[in-house]
Amino acid sequence: MAQGEARQFRTASVAPTSPLPPPSRPPFHIADAHIHSPVKQFFPSKADGPFPLLSYAAPAPPPPALPLSVSSLLTCGAVGGSLQISLTARAELTRLVVRVPLGKGASGLNVQVSGGAWVEAGKPSGAGRWDLEEKAEGGQELVWRVAGLRTGDRAATLQGTYLW
Secondary structure, three states, rough: OOOOOOOOOOOOOHHHOOOOOOOOOOOOOOOOEEHHHHHHHHOOHHHOEEEEEEEEEEOOOOOOOOOOOEEEEEOOOOOOOEEEEEEOOOOOOEEEEEEEEEEOOOEEEEEEEEOOOOOOOOOOOEEEEEEEEEEEOOEEEEEEEEEEEEEOOOOOOEEEEEEE
């Protein structure tokens, strides 16, 4: 700002047209808040160069509660790799699909599924089934389909090896 120019400050107020919805999660408290002294005293012209306007500490929000826990282990070596994926339900889930890109040249696939819902008469295996599909852009993809999982079921597990 050149010397002699007048500063203009504008304020705006907005009246809510409807009440605010309730928060989706509980509020958290800001701790250790500090406002830079020139701002606090309304003399921003005394600040030389960039400066922090506000510093504070706030707790990280809790992670969302997902209805599914996924754990995986993928190992890649010089001639191939191995994988292990486990699914554990925290609610009743149906038609689960897990896709694992294997890349171009993957072969010698050896995969087993285990666990999942207890097998009931007339129903498919709880751990589901897997297929190998070609991707449009090249390469292959391992597709694991699990019909359903419920809380209390064993973890559905897919494990296997493949070659490059």
